[in-house]
Amino acid sequence: xxxxxxxxxxxxxxxxxxxxxxxxxxxxxxxxxxxxxxxxxxxxxxxxxxxxxxxxxxxxxxxxxxxxxxxxxxxxxxxxxxxxxxxxxxxxxxxxxxxxxxxxxxxxxxxxxxxxxxxxxxxxxxxxxxxxxxxxxxxxxxxxxxxxxxxxxxxxxxxxxxxxxxxxxxxxxxxxxxxxxxxxxxxxxxxxxxxxxxxxxxxxxxxxxxxxxxxxxxxxxxxxxxxxxxxxxxxxxxxxxxxxxxxxxxxx
Numbered sequence: 001x002x003x004x005x006x007x008x009x010x011x012x013x014x015x016x017x018x019x020x021x022x023x024x025x026x027x028x029x030x031x032x033x034x035x036x037x038x039x040x041x042x043x044x045x046x047x048x049x050x051x052x053x054x055x056x057x058x059x060x061x062x063x064x065x066x067x068x069x070x071x072x073x074x075x076x077x078x079x080x081x082x083x084x085x086x087x088x089x090x091x092x093x094x095x096x097x098x099x100x101x102x103x104x105x106x107x108x109x110x111x112x113x114x115x116x117x118x119x120x121x122x123x124x125x126x127x128x129x130x131x132x133x134x135x136x137x138x139x140x141x142x143x144x145x146x147x148x149x150x151x152x153x154x155x156x157x158x159x160x161x162x163x164x165x166x167x168x169x170x171x172x173x174x175x176x177x178x179x180x181x182x183x184x185x186x187x188x189x190x191x192x193x194x195x196x197x198x199x200x201x202x203x204x205x206x207x208x209x210x211x212x213x214x215x216x217x218x219x220x221x222x223x224x225x226x227x228x229x230x231x232x233x234x235x236x237x238x239x240x241x242x243x244x245x246x247x248x249x250x251x252x
Contacts, residue, residue, distance in 0.1 A: 008074065009067070013059045015081055022048060032076055034066045041065075116169045125242070126170045127153040128191040129180035136205075136224075139231040140178055143238040149246070154191075171195050176245055178238070181206040181213075181221060189213065203241055205234065 020028070022045055029035030038044060041062050047055040066073050125144050127137055137153060144151035154167045171177060177195040179188055179202055195202050204221040206212055212221050222241070224234040 008078075009060065009063055012077060012081065013056065013063060015085075016059055016063075017056060019085065020048075028080065031080055032066065032073060034069065034073070037065045037069070038062060114165060114168075116172055118169070118173050120175060121150065121173050122175050122246075123148075124150045124152065124174045125176045125178060126174040127151060127178045127180075128171075128188050128195075129153070129178075130183055130185045130188065131155070133180060133182060135226070135231055136180060136182075136234070139224075139234045140238060143235045143242060146235075146239060147242055147246070149242065167191060168194060171200060172198055174200060176201050176203060176242065178203045178205060180204075181211045182208065184211050184213070201245055203238070203245075205238075 025038055025045060025048070026035070029038040041058065043052075043054060044058040044062055046052070047058050063077070066077070125140075127140050129136060141151045152170060154163070154170060171191065171194050174195075177192075177200050179192045179195070181188065181204060192202060192204075204212070206221050206223055207226055209221065209223055222234070222237055224230045224237075
């Protein structure tokens with residue numbers, strides 16, 4: 001498991017440690033069809049009952065076994081926790097795997113946007129970048145095309161009477177958002193804020209790490225060079241990342 005997934009698992013472990021009792025563990029096991037892993041672990045429930053120091057480590061061992069059985073279980077775990085506690089299962093890492101937030105859990109009433117009555121498109125990757133970076137967009141689109149994914153940017157659509165509603169709807173229905181920080185474009189930053197609010201997975205890219213805002217400086221961004229080889233490398237690295245986030249891309 002990569003570094004980002006490791007951070008997610010630590011956050012999941014912390015939430016489980018703070019909230020789970022024995023009954024929660026049993027419900028968790030049956031819900032994810034992994035009760036046998038929980039039952040066969042010799043220390044997990046005992047260390048919970050007695051408050052032993054190794055409980056945290058036992059949680060990590062069990063989570064690791066569940067995810068190794070089927071990597072898709074990582075998203076199932078996050079969805080389970082989000083629905084059970086009506087809160088994100090992991091902290092807001094910019095590059096974390098996505099946990100879809102059902103519309104019924106959106107409790108705010110936005111004044112600028114209308115929440116669309118649409119489902120997430122599991123194949124859709126939306127791209128937020130300055131209009132002048134056409135070559136960058138084509139490098140991103142090639143990565144998506146190679147994986148048979150849909151790739152759209154804001155100016156590709158004209159559905160609503162206002163441009164910002166089209167942007168909101170595009171982000172709302174996307175599985176993944178790719179955002180280019182190059183030149184510190186304020187529109188892109190605004191769109192990233194929308195994506196984070198909606199709980200979307202954001203893949204940050206940039207031609208210069210100096211363009212990444214300080215508030216997001218601790219997150220990993222994919223740096224690329226604006227030349228022929230740089231665009232080829234960007235396509236290659238994005239394909240790797242998208243396959244990590246969307247492991248069944250070839251099966252669509």
